Amino acid sequence: MQTFLLVAATVLMVVIVIPLVRVWKGPTVFDRLLGANAMATKTIVLIAMIGYFYDRIGMFIDITLAYAALGFISSLALAKYMTVEARPEEARPEEAQTEEKDE
Amino acid sequence: MSDFTVLEWISAVFIVLGIGFMLIGSIGVIRLPDFYSRTHAASKTDTLGILLVIVGLMILEGFTINMGKLAFVLIFVALANPIGSHALARAAMESGLKPLLFRKEEWDGTSVIADSKKPSIGKSKQSPSGGSA
């Protein structure tokens, strides 16, 4: 079983690297985010598998839970940030007006 | 390989199936023509792959406390992945990234991809399809 898990984890590592091409090529920032998100979710499984390989699943499964939660929150936060950041200029006239008033 | 017990065979089948689905998801992220269709490959096919591998690991673990923790990971991934992909798609739609839609016969496989490479975000003059929010 150890050999099988080692082979499976190695194949999974190759699978995880494939979306890096999409992160590199783009073309939009959302494609890059999507590639990064796809890599992060698959890493969850890789950590759990490494835990079985080293026979220390009790420790690694907690890391898996924390990593899953962290990846989810960061994905949501980045999506929210990109919505505000990439919105076209006509959608935010209020900011320009308030700046003028301040001056 | 021949010294597997029955349970280990079952979990090995689940793990192989799951990694296969993840591989197809990764290929889809590269092959599909536009952002919205890539989202399908990246999050849906992947989610099923992850769930299959975790079920395989649960069978391998047997009935212990770690199986419960793996079940938490399973539920969390099943709930969080669709929400994450929905948030990304909504963010793209709100910032005016237009989806690429076509009929099967209209698409020659290349020209539409080249067209979609022009990023529609970051241009001030463009009327966004979903920017009304």
Added chain:
Amino acid sequence: MCLARLLPPLQCERFNPSIVNRDTAVRFVFSFVALMVFWVVLSGFFDAMHIGFGAVSALIVLATFNSIRTVHFFDDQRDAITAVRFHKFIAYVPWLIVKIVKSAIHVASMIIHPKMEIEPSMITFRVDLPSAHAKMVLGNSITLTPGTLTVDIKGDRFVVHALSPTTYAGIVDDSLPRKVLGVFSPEDHPVVHDVSITHSNRHLPNV
């Protein structure tokens, strides 16, 4: 003690003992049991001291979130945990899993097909569902099914991106939304109406 004060425009309600009824009791027991299961599985100890710590933590969490529970983000939002018909929900989950596996195989075969015969399309429709939770469950089910993706929900209007006609058939013919309605309400009526399907960039729906 009232976390809702962090959100200025929202009103804050204090805990009122006179409104304790069957609904609030069911909600309390359900939340407490769920939090305790989470605690026990994460800690892995079953002695009295650890379980006592867990009970105290669960009570603190419940007390803190009692105030935030009354905050409503949508007009038709309400606590629907007692409105869920659990026997229907338990039947719904395996049905959804079978559907997910079926359409995952369909999408995977489309991706690895050399010609990649996809037909991306946008579908907009209105739904007739009793609460915001029902819409949330429907939106999540649509997203969880490979090949369809909920892009936006505004009021009762859904915007869905689909990868091929086979994948959106389950939404357009009302089978998936009716199952969701069955989970939340005993009455049965058509849910989806005003369906419009776009296959061309030139006729994009006004999202």
